[in-house]
Amino acid sequence: MARVQLTDVTKQYDDVTAVDNMNLDLKDGEFICLVGPSGCGKSTTLETIAGLTKPTSGEILIGDKEVTNLPPKDRGIAMVFQNIALFPHMDVYDNISFGLRLRDFPQDEMDERVDEAARVVRMKGMLDRMPSEMSGGQRQRVAIARAIVRDPDVFLMDEPLANLDAKLRVNMRTELQRLHKQLDTTIIYVTHNQAEAMTMSDRIAVLDKGQLQQIAPPLTCYNEPANRFVAGFIGSPSMNFADATVGDGTLDANGYSISFDTSAIDGVGNGDAVEFGIRPEDIYLESNSAEAKDPSRTFSVTTDVLEPMGDEIFVYLKPILDTSSEQADFEERQGLLMSIDPSSDIAEEEDVEIVLDRSHLHLFDDATGDAISHGIVAGAGVEADGESAQAD
Ligand code: ADP
Numbered sequence: 001m002a003r004v005q006l007t008d009v010t011k012q013y014d015d016v017t018a019v020d021n022m023n024l025d026l027k028d029g030e031f032i033c034l035v036g037p038s039g040c041g042k043s044t045t046l047e048t049i050a051g052l053t054k055p056t057s058g059e060i061l062i063g064d065k066e067v068t069n070l071p072p073k074d075r076g077i078a079m080v081f082q083n084i085a086l087f088p089h090m091d092v093y094d095n096i097s098f099g100l101r102l103r104d105f106p107q108d109e110m111d112e113r114v115d116e117a118a119r120v121v122r123m124k125g126m127l128d129r130m131p132s133e134m135s136g137g138q139r140q141r142v143a144i145a146r147a148i149v150r151d152p153d154v155f156l157m158d159e160p161l162a163n164l165d166a167k168l169r170v171n172m173r174t175e176l177q178r179l180h181k182q183l184d185t186t187i188i189y190v191t192h193n194q195a196e197a198m199t200m201s202d203r204i205a206v207l208d209k210g211q212l213q214q215i216a217p218p219l220t221c222y223n224e225p226a227n228r229f230v231a232g233f234i235g236s237p238s239m240n241f242a243d244a245t246v247g248d249g250t251l252d253a254n255g256y257s258i259s260f261d262t263s264a265i266d267g268v269g270n271g272d273a274v275e276f277g278i279r280p281e282d283i284y285l286e287s288n289s290a291e292a293k294d295p296s297r298t299f300s301v302t303t304d305v306l307e308p309m310g311d312e313i314f315v316y317l318k319p320i321l322d323t324s325s326e327q328a329d330f331e332e333r334q335g336l337l338m339s340i341d342p343s344s345d346i347a348e349e350e351d352v353e354i355v356l357d358r359s360h361l362h363l364f365d366d367a368t369g370d371a372i373s374h375g376i377v378a379g380a381g382v383e384a385d386g387e388s389a390q391a392d
């Protein structure tokens with residue numbers, strides 16, 4: 001178990017800055033996911049912690065020890081990679097104990113460690129199996145056991161489940177969480193899969209273009225994304241976004257407006273360009289508007305494609321058409337994705353009324369993408385808004 005600190009870590013490859021001034025302070029025993037799209041610098045960050053890549057500048061501490069220039073073997077880490085490299089001619093026991101044999105561990109201690117690691121990954125009783133006789137999940141468990149026997153201070157895992165089929169991946173997520181509980185070891189886990197990050201981590205570090213965007217518990221990233229990038233990356237399906245302008249007590253987007261108290265939010269003024277975001281589950285059919293904490297005025301929309309998922313229905317809505325702006329260019333308006341209860345009897349090409357939950361409407365600075373507000377409150381004009389909507 002160890003704390004891991006990265007201070008101003010940068011890794012430059014010619015003209016590519018793979019990691020850009022990264023600062024991370026990971027607690028003892030924490031399960032951290034580094035998450036972000038392909039090429040955002042997750043693996044390079046992990047490699048600098050592992051000692052497989054030397055940072056161009058910056059400092060790395062594992063525990064109290066500065067390790068920036070130490071070789072991997074002296075860092076107290078163990079790695080598990082996406083490609084499970086088991087020795088095909090060795091059985092499970094030999095594969096797990098390989099590193100210990102290299103270091104001349106006494107036989108009885110080796111037996112004890114292999115036994116314990118095999119128990120943790122539920123491979124006891126299979127120690128004489130050959131890799132060819134095992135499933136993908138079992139092979140990955142052997143690779144994890146091989147890391148466990150080294151008794152590392154920190155586990156580094158780079159997309160270890162990426163090659164497994166979807167069902168197995170979900171099972172292995174649970175196994176890794178169980179493993180983390182049992183071992184109580186710091187785990188740094190790289191994935192591009194936000195669902196994996198959401199379900200397993202104590203905190204998620206979201207990266208984009210080599211830079212840390214936010215490090216926070218999963219639900220904080222979901223409910224209070226630091227910026228437009230995190231808001232769009234965390235959550236599936238993604239948040240809806242639209243360009244908007246702050247009016248006099250209104251948020252105006254694509255010809256429709258929502259009343260809100262602009263004075264309640266610092267740094268927002270009349271005429272400011274913002275982007276607003278709302279998650280699919282924060283849009284309601286008017287008939288269910290009581291479920292929204294702070295329903296906005298109603299909007300008339302037409303349903304487009306429906307995607308029944310079993311526990312919810314994703315409803316694609318055609319762009320909002322407000323009579324006040326019928327002349328506006330239709331193409332410029334964005335549609336919305338709404339998630340509703342599976343019991344709703346809704347059809348495609350149906351005219352429906354929707355409301356947005358203002359308390360879950362996010363505002364982002366149009367220029368920087370930084371979050372301005374998570375939730376807005378109704379302004380004095382809310383009733384008038386509702387009436388004008390009905391009059392439409
Ligand atoms: P991720 O793991 O998020 O997919 P990487 O850390 O692998 O991203 O890569 C970050 C960036 O650094 C990418 O643009 C990648 O092309 C570049 N990069 C990574 N390794 C090297 C290397 N050895 N030489 C040159 N560029 C590299």
